[in-house]
Amino acid sequence: MWQSSGLSWHTLWEVFPEPVLLAYGAKQNVLINAPYHQWWRFVTPMFVHVNLIHLLVNMYSLWIVGPYVEKLYGSAKFIVFWVVTGIAGVVASYLTVRPDIPAGAIGRFLFKNQDVASAGASGALFGLVGVLFVFGIKFRRELPEGFKRAFGTGMLPIIMINLFIGYLGRGLIDNAAHLGGLVSGAGLALVVQYRRPGERLSVAATWRVMQVAALALVVLSFFKAVQHMDIPQVATPATQMEQVDNPRREIFVNYVKSMTQAQEALSEVIHDKDVSHVDQAARNLQAAPSLDSKADELRSRLLVLLMRESTASASSPSPEPGQKAARNTEQDLIKEFELWRREYEPWLKGAARIYNGPAQ
Secondary structure, X not given: OOOOOOOOHHHHHOOOOHHHHHHOOOEXXXXXXXXXXXXXXXXXXXXXXXXXXXXXXXXXXXXXXXXXXXXXHOXXXXXXXXXXXXXXXXXXXXXXXXOOOOOOHHHHHHOEOOOOOEOOOHHHHHHHHHHHHHHHHHOOOOOOXXXXXXXXXXXXXXXXXXXXXXXXXXXXXXXXXHHHHHHHHHHHHHHOOOOOOOOOHHHHHHHHHHHHHHHHHHHHHHHHHHHOOOOOOOOOHHXXXXXXXXXXXHHHHHHHHHHHHHHHHHHHHHHHOOOOOHHHHHHHHHHOOOOOHHHHHHHXXXXXXXXXXXXXXXXXOOOOOOOHHHHHHHHHHHHHHHHHHHHHHHHHHHHHHHHOOOOO
16 A cells, blocks of 8 residues: 555555555445445455554554453454454444534534545454453453453443544544444344353354354455455656656646546536446546545545436436426436535635645
């Protein structure tokens, strides 16, 4: 991912460009939905991270929490827990992309009004925390005193502190994924017994089969991701030397070109019901270089509009007189596109002055 981002040191500490995240398996609803149906993005995001710090923090947390779960339940159950709770976190993130939800404090904590790339192991980590929380309560009478303080209600401060951090970072932190992992981990611990001495061979064999199935699902998901991988062209040190006069200008031009193509494709869908250029426009849009957070937001919103309108046009026959609901839906999409353009055009004028100006 670092190489695909141009081997620039600052990308390791900031955020990989969104096209790079998506190329390597991050979650984005528009790619999971029709017409793409990239279901593997429910699995791969738990192994993808947005930068090096994100990776190190999550792996340190796994190093702290993971061994407890593995010793209590065994390696087979641990792997199943990790994969299942990680998927549950991604599903929760998927379900809470809701632009129609009011943007209050609670709404912003749980729901997202933009379909941006999402990745990280936090959902699975919260799943392990949920397992230990319920384990400590469920078996509190069998635990030594030290374990009672560490697990069960002793984990409430950790859970509450992390949820509070998520509340402070709402809009940046995917709290729905955290809660999805936490709840699914707690649910698994309610129904699954920890590894007791003398566990029946049939039970152990069943969990081994589930372990292999979970690992096979991960391998298959990344195989599908590689099959559909479209790594964006990001300037490398060698090409940067050729663009020393103003490297920002070429990046800006490529971004605007892909945005223009997508707008043209959307107009063809709206006015002519022609979806022939949608797939290529969507791929170009996803591969466009990242400029800044506002540019990424505008691109994501345009991609959502493009896919929504193309899906509706492809699945619906030509409207007949009296099909008022279909016309209203089309009018709503046209209004959304107009609102998007009113926001995009002023940004474009300002960005042109910034990115076409002298290199800093």
